[in-house]
Amino acid sequence: MDLNIVWFVLIAVLYTGFFVLEGFDFGVGILLPFLGKTDTERRSIINTIGPHWDGNEVWLVTAGGATFAAFPHWYATLFSGFYLPLFLLLMALILRGVSFEFRSKDDNPTWRATWDWAIFTGSLVASILLGVAFANLLRGVPIDASMRYTGGFFNLLNPYALIAGVATVLVFILHGALFLSKKTTGVLVERAQQTARRTWLPALIALITLLIGTLIDTDLLQHRGVWGSLVVILPLAAILLTGYFIRRQRDGWAFVMTCLTVAFTVTAFFVALFPRVMVSSSDPAWSLTIYNAASGPYTLNIMVIVALIFTPFVLVYQGWSYWVFRKRVGNNPKTLTY
DSSP states (O other): OOHHHHHHHHHHHHHHHHHHHHHHHHHHHHHHHHHOOSHHHHHHHHHHHTTTHHHHHHHHHHHHHHHHHHOHHHHHHHHHHTHHHHHHHHHHHHHHHHHHHHGGGOOOHHHHHHHHHHHHHHHHHHHHHHHHHHHHHHHOBOBOTTSOBOOOGGGGOOHHHHHHHHHHHHHHHHHHHHHHHHHOOTHHHHHHHHHHHHHHHHHHHHHHHHHHHHHHHSSHHHHHHHHHHGGGHHHHHHHHHHHHHHHTTOHHHHHHHHHHHHHHHHHHHHHHHTTEEEOBSSOGGGOEETTTTOOOHHHHHHHHHHHHHHHHHHHHHHHHHHHHTOSOOOOOGGGOOO
């Protein structure tokens, strides 16, 4: 396996980690104004993700940095062509981060309600934009022979990408509801479980629609063949098992299955994309690949050494933080941080 493939796999792992961890994070943010009926309940909900939300976003930052260093032409084309949606994504993430920190600075109910809806808005917008952006990478966008994006913003708002955005939101809501069912207490657990039951079928329908759209609107079948295209079955199987465990009231296993649903979906995306990193709809020969978009061998070698040294520390630290904050969050205002 050459270094180009190694870095493609590592970037895929980083994005998978981001979607799995930030997925329930976004889901919790979207559900915040609806599941929390009182200020204390909303504070409890926020405190379930309070110790983790910024660490979860590090996966996205690291994936972006790795893309810049390993595949600079991919980074340049992506960030120039997707400038507006990525700018909106950044604004949504900033809005969420500011809201978490500012919400409890004032006891005024209007102040707190405003920031609660800001958390909702930032989480919803970010979820939609991530689904739209990744769907377009696979479906294909106008790229010329010089690796320049030649389309406009509205090229990205095609039906397939919008379906991906909706599916991402619904799966994240399901993911977040199951996370809350394991992290909260009292009436919040019941509301989270009820939300998971109600959301599962729409999420299933949206994911099936997305998988069918992937087979129709992308070159997955031509690129991977029938057997290679069976990778789309994995997220479908995982979300079906999610429904099974929800009905059996096994919330822990249901949450594991939504983790796998997200992970398998991202994996299927990268399998369908490989060895390309951006598909050109203008001419398949102009697509960016892990070879024509890559840095030189020396850069890739240095990055491997750095990754081998520091990645274990990051994984151990984040695992430790989840272990430390593994207990359920109560509803005593004196014990709530946010």
